[in-house]
Structures are given as C-alpha cells and as structure tokens.
Amino acid sequence: MESKTEKNGNLNRREFLAGAAAATVGSFMVLRPETVFGTAANSKVKIGLVGCGGRGTWIADLFAKHGGYEFTGAADYFKDRVAAFGDKFRIPETKRFTGLSCHKRLLDSGVDAIAIESPPYFHPSQAAAGVDAGKHVYLAKPIAVDMPGCASVAESGIRASGKKLVFLVDFQTRANALFIEAVRRVHEGAIGNFAFAEATYHADVPFEWMYPYLQGENIPAENKLRAWGLLRALSGDIITEQNIHTLDVASWLMNRPPLSAFGTGMRTVRPVGDIYDHFVVHFQYPDNVAVSFTSRQFAGHGTTPEGIRNRVFGTKGVLETEYGGQVIIRGDNFFRGGKTPNIYEEGAVNNIATFYDSITKGEFSNSTVGPSVQSNRLTILGRKAAYENRIVTWDEIMKDESRLAPELAGLKD
Numbered sequence: 001m002e003s004k005t006e007k008n009g010n011l012n013r014r015e016f017l018a019g020a021a022a023a024t025v026g027s028f029m030v031l032r033p034e035t036v037f038g039t040a041a042n043s044k045v046k047i048g049l050v051g052c053g054g055r056g057t058w059i060a061d062l063f064a065k066h067g068g069y070e071f072t073g074a075a076d077y078f079k080d081r082v083a084a085f086g087d088k089f090r091i092p093e094t095k096r097f098t099g100l101s102c103h104k105r106l107l108d109s110g111v112d113a114i115a116i117e118s119p120p121y122f123h124p125s126q127a128a129a130g131v132d133a134g135k136h137v138y139l140a141k142p143i144a145v146d147m148p149g150c151a152s153v154a155e156s157g158i159r160a161s162g163k164k165l166v167f168l169v170d171f172q173t174r175a176n177a178l179f180i181e182a183v184r185r186v187h188e189g190a191i192g193n194f195a196f197a198e199a200t201y202h203a204d205v206p207f208e209w210m211y212p213y214l215q216g217e218n219i220p221a222e223n224k225l226r227a228w229g230l231l232r233a234l235s236g237d238i239i240t241e242q243n244i245h246t247l248d249v250a251s252w253l254m255n256r257p258p259l260s261a262f263g264t265g266m267r268t269v270r271p272v273g274d275i276y277d278h279f280v281v282h283f284q285y286p287d288n289v290a291v292s293f294t295s296r297q298f299a300g301h302g303t304t305p306e307g308i309r310n311r312v313f314g315t316k317g318v319l320e321t322e323y324g325g326q327v328i329i330r331g332d333n334f335f336r337g338g339k340t341p342n343i344y345e346e347g348a349v350n351n352i353a354t355f356y357d358s359i360t361k362g363e364f365s366n367s368t369v370g371p372s373v374q375s376n377r378l379t380i381l382g383r384k385a386a387y388e389n390r391i392v393t394w395d396e397i398m399k400d401e402s403r404l405a406p407e408l409a410g411l412k413d
Helices: 004-009 013-025 054-066 079-088 102-107 120-132 147-162 177-187 208-214 221-226 244-254 343-361 369-388 394-398
Strands: 045-050 069-075 113-116 136-140 167-170 194-203 260-266 278-285 289-297 307-314 317-322 326-331 335-339
Touching (some): 054 079, 069 079, 102 113, 136 343, 147 167, 369 394
Parallel strands (some): 045 069, 045 113, 113 136
Antiparallel strands (some): 317 326
C-alpha cells in the first residue's frame, strides 16, 4: 500500500528502489545545470553544517576543498563549537545557530543543502526537517539508533526523490573503487557459492576525551550531550555507531537480509557510560550461510590483526577486505585488488563530489539510502539479540517500534 507521502511525491517504494539500483550501475542523467540549480554552471551550493564537532569540522574542510560549495550557516547545540566553526569559515554571526532546534533555524537561513554530522539520535528528525524544507541532505552514518528512525530515513529518501532533492548517506567503503569492483565480482560468482563469512571490528578505546563528562553523580544534561559517544540512546551503541562499517560490508556482500541473529556482549572494561565495549553475534542467512561478527573497544595488548575486516569463503575462493588495507579475491578467479590506505578521506571526498554532481546534474535516485537503511537495521538486529541473549528474527526486528530516548530535560531549545 502506498503511503500518503508516496502518493503526494509521485514516487512509490518500488520506483525508488528501482531508481537506486539503476544509479548504482549506470551514469548520471545529465541536464543543463542551470535548469536544476542556480543560474550558471559554476554556481556554488550554499551549504550549512549541523554538528560542528571534530568530525563535522573535518568533513567541512573537504567540502571547502571541493570548490563547489560555500558554507553560509552553521548549527550545533554548543555555542563554543559554532563560534569556532563560524570563525574558521567566516560565517556571519546571524547565521550561527545553537540549541536543540538549531537545525531548524539553519534551514530557514537560505541554505541549499545541509550536511548532518550531529549525534546519531538526531539524524532522522534533522534529515526529515531538511527534506521538508526543500533542502538537499548529506547524512553521516549511522542514519539512526532504532528501527523507527530507520523507517523515517527510508521515508525521507523517498520523499527527497519525489521532491527532486538529493539525499546521500556517507559510507566510505561503498564509494571506494576496489571495494566496488570486488563486491561486483563476488556477486557475479567469483568465489562461487557462499559457505560462511566473518566480520570483525577490533580497536582500542575511542572517545577517551569524553570520560570526564560522565564522572560523578547528577551529571548535567549538557555533559551527557558532549559525551554522546558513550551513551546508547544518543549513539546507538558501538555496534550501530561504529561497527556498522564492517556490518555494512557484510550486508552489501550478502545482498539480502538475514533470517535471524543471536549473540551476546557486555561493558566489561570501559569505566563509564552505558554502551557495550564488545559484541559477539551470529547472523543466520538463507541457504544455511552464516556471518560471524565480533567487535571490541579495549586494548588488544598487541594481538593482530586489528581493524575493520571482512572475509567470505566460497566454493571457488575467498574474498578478504580491510578498511584501509588489502582488498583481494583468492582462488579460481584471482583478483589482486590493492590497498586502501586513504579510504577514510577518499571515500568522503568521492561522496562529496557525487553529492555536488547529483545536485547540479539533477540526479535524484538517491541510491545510497536503501542500502544504508538495510545495514543500519542489521546492526539493530544484532544489538537486540545481544542485549536480550536470544534469537531475534528479521521479521521481528522489522516490526520493532521501540525507541531509544535520551534524557534531554534541561537542555535549551
């Protein structure tokens, strides 16, 4: 059944997914730039940043280096972050916005597009507000922290296409030529029938700078917001906020949802916060194929290998990938691939270029949304299975309407 949004936008889910698939293997539909954006081919996209912390400022530099963008506004809950960002990019005081509703004021400031780099809990509502306001949306991963949030972003992607807006989700691996080619070959049978797969994300402790904000009792709400990476309602826990990198590759390779998952996890080492510091999850797929997933965020004391890795074993070969490392297919259909040492920046650079090209050339299939929603849902399936120490089916998680809700009382609007 079509939703009200789908009917009003003249684009249903089947058409949206078909367009996304076509965009993955095809080329941009080229229109005269002045027919879809601005008045001249060299018009710059006026963009505003939502979330002026470290990641936001880092990616803003890449937008600026592209040359096709101009930062004309900035939004963050914290005034010090907006001030630092505004000074760096010479944004007028009148276009610097703070508070929980800062993104709404930014959307009213005359921007053409927004880049969302805020804590993940806010992503669905901020992205939806961007589409409602007729703005192009560049969204950081993860797209959401719960299933209703995933549904919201999926709907926003559909509405964006219907309104001729660009909506791009920034996954670096899916914008890397070696990963794209390796996955294509696997899907065409390079390693034969799948036997099983492994996905790992092993790293030392991140977010240590956030620890002081969560010390003591009666922690102020603003401290919790600054320490969002250590709180499950704001971050989605490590399996969603960070491990999604390896689970996205697994989802991409499997190319269909799992049947179920079971697993476990705990906060064993990390001294503060309420997120886990390790997960172990078994994802069961059709045809008796499984993905074994493990992650940790504490010292490995010299153990190797670390990092973000995926392996798929098949009847004709094995695919091995590492985020920032080697991508290779071994076996009957050998593919040397290569190394990806600069994937973190190069992937973002590629996505920023694609975002600009899509805006200026009028390409609105928004092919990154569907796969990103699928991968995000996979992390939530694994999280629920680990939290509850039981088998959780895909059908069950798709019906899950529970929400993660942070404590926002005391924060200014």
